[in-house]
Amino acid sequence: MYISVRDRPAGGTTRGSSSTRPPVGRVVITLGIVSLLTDVSSESVSAILPLYLTAVVGLTPVAYGLIDGLYQGVSALVRLGGGWLADASDRPKWVAFLGYGLSAVARVFLLFASGAAGIAAVVTADRIGKGIRTAPRDAMISTATPTEHLGRAFGVHRMLDTIGAALGPLIAFGLLVIVPGGYSVVLVVSLAFALAGVALLGLLGPDVRARRDRERSSGPTPPPFRWRDLTDARLRPLLAVAGVLGLLTIGDGFIYLALLDHGGINVTWFPLFYVGTNVAYLLLAVPIGRLADRVGRARTLVVGHLALVGAYLCAVLPTSTAAATVGTLLLLGTFYAATDGVIAAIAGRLVPVQARSSGIAAAQTVVALARMLASAGFGLLWLLLGPTVAMATVAALLALAVLAAATRIPRLDGAAVTT
Amino acid sequence: MSTRARVLAFIAVVVAIAVAATVYVVDQGREVRAERAAEPEAEQTPIAEVTDGPRIVFRHTGLDSQYGVVAVVPLDDPGGPRAFTGVSCNRVAARPEGASCLISDEGVATSYEGVELDADWQQVASNDLPGIPSRTRLSPDGTLVATTVFVAGHSYMSTGFSTATEVHEFGGGERWGNLEKFQLVVDGREVNPVDRNVWGVTFVDDDTFYATVATGGSTWLVEGDLAERTLTTVSQDAECPSLSPDGTRVAFKVDVDPGRLVEWQIAVLDLTTGERTLLEAGPRGLDDQVEWLDDDTVIYGMPRADEPGVTDTWAVDTTPDAAPELLIEQAWSATVVR
Numbered sequence: 001m002y003i004s005v006r007d008r009p010a011g012g013t014t015r016g017s018s019s020t021r022p023p024v025g026r027v028v029i030t031l032g033i034v035s036l037l038t039d040v041s042s043e044s045v046s047a048i049l050p051l052y053l054t055a056v057v058g059l060t061p062v063a064y065g066l067i068d069g070l071y072q073g074v075s076a077l078v079r080l081g082g083g084w085l086a087d088a089s090d091r092p093k094w095v096a097f098l099g100y101g102l103s104a105v106a107r108v109f110l111l112f113a114s115g116a117a118g119i120a121a122v123v124t125a126d127r128i129g130k131g132i133r134t135a136p137r138d139a140m141i142s143t144a145t146p147t148e149h150l151g152r153a154f155g156v157h158r159m160l161d162t163i164g165a166a167l168g169p170l171i172a173f174g175l176l177v178i179v180p181g182g183y184s185v186v187l188v189v190s191l192a193f194a195l196a197g198v199a200l201l202g203l204l205g206p207d208v209r210a211r212r213d214r215e216r217s218s219g220p221t222p223p224p225f226r227w228r229d230l231t232d233a234r235l236r237p238l239l240a241v242a243g244v245l246g247l248l249t250i251g252d253g254f255i256y257l258a259l260l261d262h263g264g265i266n267v268t269w270f271p272l273f274y275v276g277t278n279v280a281y282l283l284l285a286v287p288i289g290r291l292a293d294r295v296g297r298a299r300t301l302v303v304g305h306l307a308l309v310g311a312y313l314c315a316v317l318p319t320s321t322a323a324a325t326v327g328t329l330l331l332l333g334t335f336y337a338a339t340d341g342v343i344a345a346i347a348g349r350l351v352p353v354q355a356r357s358s359g360i361a362a363a364q365t366v367v368a369l370a371r372m373l374a375s376a377g378f379g380l381l382w383l384l385l386g387p388t389v390a391m392a393t394v395a396a397l398l399a400l401a402v403l404a405a406a407t408r409i410p411r412l413d414g415a416a417v418t419t
Numbered sequence: 420m421s422t423r424a425r426v427l428a429f430i431a432v433v434v435a436i437a438v439a440a441t442v443y444v445v446d447q448g449r450e451v452r453a454e455r456a457a458e459p460e461a462e463q464t465p466i467a468e469v470t471d472g473p474r475i476v477f478r479h480t481g482l483d484s485q486y487g488v489v490a491v492v493p494l495d496d497p498g499g500p501r502a503f504t505g506v507s508c509n510r511v512a513a514r515p516e517g518a519s520c521l522i523s524d525e526g527v528a529t530s531y532e533g534v535e536l537d538a539d540w541q542q543v544a545s546n547d548l549p550g551i552p553s554r555t556r557l558s559p560d561g562t563l564v565a566t567t568v569f570v571a572g573h574s575y576m577s578t579g580f581s582t583a584t585e586v587h588e589f590g591g592g593e594r595w596g597n598l599e600k601f602q603l604v605v606d607g608r609e610v611n612p613v614d615r616n617v618w619g620v621t622f623v624d625d626d627t628f629y630a631t632v633a634t635g636g637s638t639w640l641v642e643g644d645l646a647e648r649t650l651t652t653v654s655q656d657a658e659c660p661s662l663s664p665d666g667t668r669v670a671f672k673v674d675v676d677p678g679r680l681v682e683w684q685i686a687v688l689d690l691t692t693g694e695r696t697l698l699e700a701g702p703r704g705l706d707d708q709v710e711w712l713d714d715d716t717v718i719y720g721m722p723r724a725d726e727p728g729v730t731d732t733w734a735v736d737t738t739p740d741a742a743p744e745l746l747i748e749q750a751w752s753a754t755v756v757r
Contacts, residue, residue: 192440
């Protein structure tokens with residue numbers, strides 16, 4: 001089955017963006033639905049996990065929250081490993097399959113896990129699975145999409161992914177209404193969604209193989225992947241920009257806390273902050289992705305951080321109202337729509353074709369590590385300056401960083417792309 | 420495999436998964452309904468038999484028609500017949516004057532409520548709670564209520580959790596708000612860490628209480644002052660304190676295996692001498708705010724490993740080598756009413 005071939009631009013020719021847009025490729029839709037199913041699975045569990053731990057297992061989320069932070073670093077390393085494996089084998093589909101499969105297997109064990117250790121192990125396995133699959137999956141989207149429509153393709157994928165994340169909690173709490181106290185029912189249904197996602201990828205996911213396809217299209221045979229490919233002169237400015245901006249990207253949790261700290265907003269609304277951000281993200285992912293295709297993806301990525309500057313400021317406005325809260329969440333959703341998929345779209349084109357997964361993984365890892373540092377550092381700043389001054393300071397620094405990063409936009413958007 | 424075969428295989432897999440999951444959901448739904456319709460195995464007695472003398476009030480956790488309902492047993496016969504009150508609570512605390520009851524209404528939009536009840540278990544006040552019920556306590560004369568809930572981050576990919584602990588007058592009236600807003604004094608120095616969490620209040624009187632404060636990865640036993648709005652550290656590494664009836668000692672849980680995982684044991688602090696006793700032969704891995712049965716014995720809930728949802732209440736002497744004894748089966752969130 002080589003359906004994926006028709007999703008690829010013919011021989012790497014560049015077509016100008018015109019009103020006759022081709023439909024979004026089958027690879028993107030398939031991978032998007034795989035992500036949707038998987039996110040329904042993971043978010044339905046995470047929505048009930050705190051209740052499950054307190055009501056049934058008899059643990060407090062404290063035991064679990066402590067473990068939570070520890071594995072972020074592991075996840076970053078795993079991501080690079082997943083990217084490398086996909087490139088070295090030229091089998092991104094099966095590496096992604098491994099990641100999705102691992103998360104599905106973790107759900108089976110969650111049914112039987114009791115005690116903090118067991119649950120921590122399962123959650124870690126789930127996260128490792130996520131680390132493994134992300135870059136190969138994004139590389140497949142990148143390979144299967146013409147360069148001029150990359151932003152839109154990633155937008156469609158992220159939209160589907162986020163729809164899954166929004167549906168998961170609804171399904172979980174709906175099930176608890178049908179079966180009171182039926183946490184095992186939620187876990188089983190979550191497993192069912194995970195397995196459906198894995199089956200969809202395994203059976204119908206196109207086997208996108210950039211290197212082999214290049215050989216077939218009688219082009220020059222790309223050399224095997226070498227780590228040196230990641231020091232590509234085109235990729236380096238992207239990593240620098242992503243790193244600097246990431247260092248000023250504090251966790252959403254802080255922004256939500258700042259909104260709460262102001263008073264005026266009832267803490268009951270806390271879970272809805274996350275939902276609001278997601279809804280904004282899923283609505284804007286495609287339009288902003290298309291915009292990125294028109295005006296330049298690096299420009300969108302850099303300027304998109306101004307939405308985050310706005311979110312920081314909006315969260316600490318002296319007049320904290322419902323409007324300020326909605327504004328903050330909208331800006332935060334805009335920020336994700338302008339950055340999360342867009343950076344993968346850029347990275348996949350700035351490395352040789354045999355390093356596509358690793359290149360995307362490198363950019364995502366830089367972002368993840370920089371944000372971890374940012375959150376740790378910001379905690380300290382909040383302590384010293386209080387929420388309002390701390391947020392305003394980070395907003396000002398981020399605005400400056402956007403100005404500095406803007407000088408790299410022409411180089412990034414003008415770089416020769418690997419088609 | 421041809422594309423057609425793959426599509427058919429996928430459809431077959433999805434149908435099989437959907438059928439299996441649906442059968443499981445329906446089956447579990449039926450089982451839960453049957454369970455919830457069953458009469459309790461525990462012996463019962465009319466409520467009038469137990470309301471006069473000293474008694475223990477708790478949440479019944481047998482998987483039956485009374486699951487989650489508050490029950491009462493006489494203090495001198497805790498293993499004997501129990502009387503059901505008809506009120507359901509996730510967490511309950513009681514005094515002769517009334518009770519505080521924390522409830523979660525599970526639904527598509529799960530909501531949480533704190534209800535205050537009079538001596539006849541009739542509702543006198545209710546408040547929305549900002550998260551999952553964790554602890555509640557009443558002051559000795561029943562005029563103040565403390566509640567702790569978990570304000571859970573919606574996604575485990577985001578920010579862990581935080582607690583919200585509030586104190587207010589029973590039945591409405593004055594509210595002191597979230598104790599996180601109180602001035603924290605660590606080792607005599609005023610500090611304002613952003614990551615502070617407060618939980619597990621135990622009242623001394625209507626102005627003073629003990630509680631837990633966590634910040635920067637450490638926990639402290641703090642003494643709180645409602646009039647001054649301060650929390651002052653007393654001792655490090657202590658969670659969910661509970662003051663003995665004579666007011667001389669505080670029992671709490673300590674993490675005896677700090678680091679990767681949490682393993683709690685009970686310790687007791689003598690407030691006059693500052694001496695701390697770890698109940699080494701006591702329970703390991705408990706997660707409850709203990710309650711004092713008398714001046715030498717504490718009681719606590721433990722989930723049954725083999726029966727999810729069922730918990731038993733155990734008692735242990737506050738000496739290092741005392742072994743726990745089962746006090747009340749199918750019981751959780753117990754309070755001694757004297």
